[in-house]
Amino acid sequence: MRKILVLSFCLCLLLSLQAQQTQKPPLHAKNWLAITGKPLAATAGATIFQKGGNAVDAACAMIAATCTMWDVLSWGGETQALIYNPHTGKIIGINALGMAPTGATPGFFKSKGMHYVPEYGPLAAVTPGTPGGICTMLAEYGTMSLKDVFTPAMQLAAGYPIEAQTANSMERGKERIKQWPYSKAVFLPHVGQEREAPEAGEIFKQTDLLETLRKMVEAEQQALKKGKNRKEAIYAAYARFYTGDIAKEFVRGCQEQGGLITEADLAKWKVMIEEPMSVNYKGIDVYKLKQWTQGPAMLQMLNILENFDLKSMGYNSARYIHTVTQAMQLAFADRDFYYGDPYFAPEEPMKGLLSKEYAKERAKLINPDKNLAPALPGDPYPFEGKTNPFTNYLQQWSGNKSLSYAPIDEKYMEKLWLGTTSVEAADSAGWVVSVTPSGGWLPACIAGRTGVGMSQRMQSFVLDSVLDPFNVVEPGKRPRVTLTPTLAMKEGKPFLSFAVQGGDTQDQNLLQFFLNVTEFGMTVQEAVEAPNVNTNQLYLSLGGEDRKPKPGSLLVNSNTPDWIRRELIKMGYKLSFEDRTSGPVNAIYFDSRHGTMWGGSSNHGEDYGVGW
Structure with missing residues (x-):
């Protein structure tokens, strides 16, 4: 009974x-859907769809926007995606996860009295993955230019009314943020006042990040002028981030604050299509x-x-x-x-x-x-x-x-x-994209004048083989x-x-x-x-x-x-x-x-x- x-x-x-x-x-839709963790970022995806982009274009725009809005991630984090290609009927995996830098060994961290890699700061950083992930997804499976897809994010970086959730995260984390000069300059525009972070609704500007994104678009547009095709031009932007002047400033800013990432680490890292x-x-x-x-x-x-x-x-x-x-x-x-x-x-x-x-x-x-x-x-x-x-x-x-x-x-x-955050996009042509981008969350350490918050993902390694013999930290891993x-x-x-x-x-x-x-x-x-x-x-x-x-x-x-x-x-x-x-x-x-x-x-x- x-x-x-x-x-x-x-x-x-x-x-x-x-x-x-x-x-x-x-939500009911016939033509396309764009879903993510921030209303403005979903609008960025919708804007791309309205311009004729496919689900990959829209997903890339949403990732870029959420990173710019610090939706518990930033540009120095990692992007991992599954893409359904209707032309082949196959699902593709995108591995845009950064790797451990030179010198990141169990002995190094244990010598500092640590049982795990630290939670915060430059020593927690793997190499940035999201810029390369966006470029690879867009070049291989999208239809639009990087300039088109980056436009919403660049407009946000130029200044947008910040939401209470992000602004309050900056305020809560301000004591840690003050340890890092480049983060302090971006996140705490009212240093010395009772509230040092932006207020909800205040226009939040990121001039260094805007310049980084502008440089990537510039590299793409210059390549197009030289006769390169759409795909080659996007990879020119990829190269400027990982081997050009952006890479040099990122490494300088990382190492200045005690990080391990080298120019060779950035140049060696690649996105894996799996x-x-x-x-x-x-x-x-x-x-x-x-x-x-x-x-x-x-x-x-x-x-x-x-x-x-x-x-x-x-x-x-x-x-x-x-x-x-x-x-x-x-x-x-x-x-x-x-x-x-x-x-x-x-x-x-x-x-x-x-x-x-x-x-x-x-x-x-x-x-x-x-x-x-x-x-x-x-x-x-x-x-x-x-x-x-x-x-x-x-x-x-x-x-x-x-x-x-x-x-x-x-x-x-x-x-x-x-x-x-998460990103979901689909269109009537059959393209489907599911993404969980992350890393570089607040309070984040920004690398120099790039405006890019470094990932904290290295903390997911272990230092002892007994815990997991497959996941022990090692350079390049x-x-x-x-x-x-x-x-x-x-x-x-x-x-x-x-x-x-x-x-x-x-x-x-x-x-x-x-x-x-x-x-x-x-x-x-x-x-x-x-x-x-x-x-x-x-x-x-x-x-x-x-x-x-x-x-x-x-x-x-x-x-x-x-x-x-x-x-x-x-x-x-x-x-x-x-x-x-x-x-x-x-x-x-x-x-x-x-x-x-x-x-x-x-x-x-x-x-x-x-x-x-």
Whole structure:
């Protein structure tokens, strides 16, 4: 009788969710959609579409605009994207993640008494990736000039009315900003006054950044005058940033403030165009970038969950939350130990990790009545016909007695949720782009007179092979990042394009968004707003010395009924609560029945979409 009542409640809850009005309306479009983390940046994408650009052109314009507006990222950060090319029917991965500079070794950081690379400042910086990423995407798959695509960002750099969220971030971080002279000059125009950062609505100007963007456009236009084609001209701008006068000033400013990046590092770095990874979940092909991101972890989660009847459990029932959480924790344990830069040895066992057989073995570890704590990495090597060379490290993981129910404080949660932005674009010609650009967030250290905030992504490396033998810092190597755009295909056609901000919560929220749509029939806007859960039983990828997993620590929505809370506590979870636990996800659903697109834009803050 109790099971019938629980199932009836879950059905009623699902029906009420589907019937209720969302906080934001879904976007409907026939021609194009542009969605990102700032209203003005979405307008930049819309402007490009109105001028005849495709989804790649629009996505590049939105990335440029969000970087200029410091939407928890800047121009010195990294860009990672998935692009569906309708002419080939293929999905392309863009790896525009910076690499560790010369001198960045475990010994260097340990000599300074560090257990991790620092969170902030020049020593946290990998080489800039976003300028090269934009140029490569635009040159290879776009249709417009860099001048056209950069115009909205340049107009913003010349001066725009800053929003309260960004202005207040500058004010909160001003003591750290004052350590860096070039950042102080940009972010604190009212030094000496009670409020030293700009006020909301004040015109915020970035003259150095504007000059950097102008130089890149100048390089493109000069190349065109010399008879170069569109693609060659864009790469001339790329070259000026990484090997020309911009590079020289960036390096000078970085090293002046104690950073390690050299001119040779910038010249050596290249954007990688890759084939992404994918798994099939109940007839839907889901694509993620390679193991230099955490993206394959979501693919592992789907493989594990395919062994359970999630729909029958009911949306956000205790059994559903528990099963999804266990799959996430098992996949994160594998992520934490096995993921790293695929262009460096040792080779990651991705074939084994993403095999359906391995997922079945991991699924057997899920006790329906109890949280598995701690969840440990598995051994995927036998599933690709090999012997695991790191069993000694795995034994040290299993013997780790330091994992405990330590209190979850505000600083820890800030690191878990540390945000960026997301960019989604699609057009009627069939181009689809999903991007999670990041890095160089406030408080950022600006490199000299470039106006470019340096990335802090090097902190995602480890200094000890026991933690992850694939992700130990090394010059020229890319750190394993949390950034993870997603594309899904159904019957050979685009089905969903979605991405989210939020550090280690990204693939947790993207997984649940995907299940909301595919298992529970939610519309794309309902799915981006629907309550999720987040586990802290993983190693933090960002920030500080306290990065160890918090076994059983689970964030649930404040509206979770008491009886579900009691069941979860009985299963061994230690619960915390928030009013909003849904992402924030931005997404596009492709309505093949009507030949239209649905846009879903997060209801968390400033995320915004425009369609036509």
